[in-house]
Amino acid sequence: MKSEQELKDIVRDKYAKIANNDMEANAASCCGATTPSNKVYNIMMDNYNEVEGYAKDADLGLGCGLPTHFAQISKGDTVIDLGSGAGNDCFVARHEVGPEGKVIGIDFTTEMINKARENADKLGYNNVEFRQGDIENMPVGNNVADVVVSNCVLNLVPNKEAIMHEMFRVTKPGGHFSVSDVVLVGELPDGLRNDAEMYAGCVAGAIQKDEYIGLIKKAGFKNVSVQKEKTITIPDDILEKYLNPDELAAFRAGTTGIYSITVYGEKIGKTIEKPRVKLSEIQHETCTPESECCTPNPLFI
Numbered sequence: 001m002k003s004e005q006e007l008k009d010i011v012r013d014k015y016a017k018i019a020n021n022d023m024e025a026n027a028a029s030c031c032g033a034t035t036p037s038n039k040v041y042n043i044m045m046d047n048y049n050e051v052e053g054y055a056k057d058a059d060l061g062l063g064c065g066l067p068t069h070f071a072q073i074s075k076g077d078t079v080i081d082l083g084s085g086a087g088n089d090c091f092v093a094r095h096e097v098g099p100e101g102k103v104i105g106i107d108f109t110t111e112m113i114n115k116a117r118e119n120a121d122k123l124g125y126n127n128v129e130f131r132q133g134d135i136e137n138m139p140v141g142n143n144v145a146d147v148v149v150s151n152c153v154l155n156l157v158p159n160k161e162a163i164m165h166e167m168f169r170v171t172k173p174g175g176h177f178s179v180s181d182v183v184l185v186g187e188l189p190d191g192l193r194n195d196a197e198m199y200a201g202c203v204a205g206a207i208q209k210d211e212y213i214g215l216i217k218k219a220g221f222k223n224v225s226v227q228k229e230k231t232i233t234i235p236d237d238i239l240e241k242y243l244n245p246d247e248l249a250a251f252r253a254g255t256t257g258i259y260s261i262t263v264y265g266e267k268i269g270k271t272i273e274k275p276r277v278k279l280s281e282i283q284h285e286t287c288t289p290e291s292e293c294c295t296p297n298p299l300f301i
């Protein structure tokens, strides 16, 4: 079993390599130039093309939802994005907070931070800041964020309890979060659970959905709700790399589910000033390589 530090090193190395590719290159490399398992980095992403504030250069195809869609960000807010990558959700959040607000992206991979800063410079934003650091110990004071967002990152953090507490610490009383992440219902076969590539690909580090929601509540958040849920279907040509034919058949026939969920929760406090919009009922869709939520991905067209 790998230590927490070894897992973090695996994740940092993987995302350092990915940072230097754009989305097309990441997707194209899945076609056969490198290992087919790279596809796992692209199969969960949502389509941002229509999203206001979207900056194509910042979209490396690494998300598993659209957390800003449920984040109820207001003009003037301070937003923190955990595991900000090349800045994709930060720039969408920047559109929501406007010039009077502030966005802070945090990531521990140097190459991602450099790429994100380059993107912010190109866009001419002076209120989007990228800080390098581990989100288990964020380089941010207490009670800073009106809104915390994160897209497909918390599953990569070995100590899930610590990250939920950190998320609570940096959120202002009266603030809230919207996080997209991968969770499981049922157990993964050993071949998937123990693989480093699957860990860095956001699958093997995922925990049970109930446990995930439980840790959020334990950290102190209230009014916690799953806003959207997508079923993730990993293609056979990826699974074949990790499972023998019998294991693959058993996995397909079994009840284990891999899901991308977008969760919302509030840090109750005296400073709530903004009326909350009533959140929608849960949306559910199935995310397979062929489905809309995974496009654009030239691999599967």
Ligand SMILES: C[S@@+](CC[C@H](N)C(=O)[O-])C[C@H]1O[C@@H](n2cnc3c(N)ncnc32)[C@H](O)[C@@H]1O
Binding pocket: 008, 011, 012, 015, 058, 059, 060, 061, 062, 063, 064, 082, 083, 084, 085, 086, 087, 088, 089, 106, 107, 108, 109, 112, 133, 134, 135, 136, 150, 151, 152, 153, 156, 157, 202
């Ligand atoms: C799957 S990518 C998602 C990037 C971005 N949120 C997006 O949707 O494009 C995961 C990102 O989280 C970062 N990350 C993973 N673990 C981290 C940690 N413990 N502290 C800070 N950043 C972390 C990685 O460097 C990588 O940029």
